[in-house]
Structures are given as C-alpha cells and as structure tokens.
Amino acid sequence: MRSYGQYCSVAKALDVIGDRWNLLIVRELMLRGPSRYVDLLAGLPGIATNMLADRLRDLERDGVIYRQEAPPPVATTLFHLTERGEELKWVMIELARFRVGIPCSVSQRASSAIATCSLV
Amino acid sequence: MRSYGQYCSVAKALDVIGDRWNLLIVRELMLRGPSRYVDLLAGLPGIATNMLADRLRDLERDGVIYRQEAPPPVATTLFHLTERGEELKWVMIELARFRVGIPCSVSQRASSAIATCSLV
Numbered sequence: 001m002r003s004y005g006q007y008c009s010v011a012k013a014l015d016v017i018g019d020r021w022n023l024l025i026v027r028e029l030m031l032r033g034p035s036r037y038v039d040l041l042a043g044l045p046g047i048a049t050n051m052l053a054d055r056l057r058d059l060e061r062d063g064v065i066y067r068q069e070a071p072p073p074v075a076t077t078l079f080h081l082t083e084r085g086e087e088l089k090w091v092m093i094e095l096a097r098f099r100v101g102i103p104c105s106v107s108q109r110a111s112s113a114i115a116t117c118s119l120v
Numbered sequence: 121m122r123s124y125g126q127y128c129s130v131a132k133a134l135d136v137i138g139d140r141w142n143l144l145i146v147r148e149l150m151l152r153g154p155s156r157y158v159d160l161l162a163g164l165p166g167i168a169t170n171m172l173a174d175r176l177r178d179l180e181r182d183g184v185i186y187r188q189e190a191p192p193p194v195a196t197t198l199f200h201l202t203e204r205g206e207e208l209k210w211v212m213i214e215l216a217r218f219r220v221g222i223p224c225s226v227s228q229r230a231s232s233a234i235a236t237c238s239l240v
Contacts, residue, residue, distance in 0.1 A: 002140075004144065004166065005165070005166065006144075006165075008144075008147070009215070009216035009219040009220055010143065010144070010147055010212050010215045010216055010219070011144060011147075012219045013215040013216065013218050013219035014143060014144070014215065016218075016219075017218075018138075018140065018143070020122075020138065023130065023134060023138070024124065024126075024128075024130070024131060024134070027128070027130055027131075045125070045126075046124065046125065084218075084221065087217075087218055087221075088218060090214040090217065090218070091211065091214040091215055091218060092130050093214075094210040094211040094213075094214045095129070095130045095133040095134065095211055096129035096130055096133065097207075097210065098133050098136075098137075098204075098207055098208060098210070098211060099129040099130070099132045099133035099136075100129055101204065101207075
C-alpha cells in the first residue's frame with residue numbers, strides 16, 4: 001500500500017481502496033456476502049493468490065473488511081464487509097454510472113441510487 | 121493500462137480511471153480548470169514526469185480529458201476535462217464521503233451532494 005501522502009480526502013480514500021483489485025474484492029463481498037478465500041479467488045480471475053492475501057490483509061487493517069473463523073459446518077475463515085466497507089457501495093454506484101454514461105443531476109441521483117442499489 | 125478483462129461496469133470504469141494517479145489528475149483539473157503540464161506536475165508531488173505523460177495520454181484516449189494548443193498569450197498545451205470527465209465529480213464526492221465517514225441514506229445524498237459540489 002503506497003500512500004499519496006496528501007491531506008485531500010480523495011487521496012486519503014484512494015490510499016485505502018485505490019490499489020489494484022481492492023474495489024473488486026469489495027464488489028465480490030457485496031454481491032456474494034461473507035465469502036471464503038477460495039470463493040474470492042474464483043470470482044477474481046487474474047489475481048495472484050499472494051496478491052489476494054496481501055489485499056485482504058490491507059483491507060482488514062483499514063477497517064473495510066473483517067475475518068471470522070466460522071464454526072462447523074462452515075469450519076473455515078469467512079471474510080465480511082464492515083459497516084464502513086458497506087459504505088463503498090456508493091462509490092461503486094458512481095463508478096458504474098460513469099461507465100454506463102448516465103448523465104447526472106442531483107434530482108436524478110436520489111431515484112437512480114434507489115434503482116441501482118438493488119443491483120449492487 | 122491493464123484491463124481487468126471483466127464485463128462488470130465497475131471493473132470497466134476502473135480500467136479507465138483505476139490506475140494509480142488517474143483520479144488525482146482528474147481532481148487537479150476539476151479544482152484548477154484547464155491546466156498546463158507543469159501545473160499538473162506541481163499539484164501532484166511524487167508523480168514521475170513520464171508517468172504523468174503516460175496517464176494523460178491514457179485519459180485522453182479514453183475520452184476523460186482533451187488537450188488544446190492554446191494561442192498566445194498562453195502559447196502552450198492546456199489539458200481540459202471532457203464532459204465525461206466532469207461526471208467523475210460524483211465518484212470523487214463518494215470517495216471523500218467514504219474517507220470522512222459520513223453515513224449515507226438516499227435522502228441525505230441529495231442534500232449532501234449539493235453541499236459537497238461546492239467543494240469540488
């Protein structure tokens with residue numbers, strides 16, 4: 001994790017979730033719910049297994065996810081989004097809107113947020 | 121620019137603006153307006169000059185910025201955000217909200233968006 005070393009809130013947010021793969025890991029946890037390491041690996045084709053481990057460690061340190069040692073019958077580690085991590089859905093929505101090219105006005109945003117929420 | 125190679129809109133958006141420094145270059149153009157190369161370099165301490173050139177080329181190719189050969193008395197190249205690039209202000213707002221930790225509800229979003237807009 002390389003910091004931009006700036007006080008700007010955007011730069012500080014990118015210090016936490018700007019590294020390659022981080023937002024896609026968060027996306028997987030939003031879509032799948034609590035997930036095993038192997039599920040995340042399967043959902044992110046192209047990520048190296050040591051990179052996934054590094055990213056999960058960073059995201060846990062920064063309060064975006066937490067890990068739980070689930071009892072039997074799961075009997076493995078599950079990764080969850082924290083409340084703070086859940087807040088990243090709004091960043092996802094705006095990224096998706098940017099990609100799709102939906103023009104934006106404040107009045108559109110409220111209704112669109114409701115509509116898009118059901119997709120995240 | 122490495123693509124995630126996924127059809128998901130979030131991944132596609134990150135293919136365009138997910139590389140390190142890209143969103144901060146956009147932030148500089150939002151705050152400063154049309155800017156010279158040297159102004160961008162000064163506003164982004166730590167970026168290598170060849171990396172800035174690479175990122176500007178990528179962002180131009182992807183329709184986020186455009187360059188203008190400004191006539192005298194400016195007499196140099198200016199970088200501008202395109203209309204599409206301006207839409208990234210919503211991503212910035214959500215990143216800043218994530219950093220600051222403001223809890224989010226749809227009704228709060230509309231008023232907050234108005235308030236935050238004046239800061240971007």
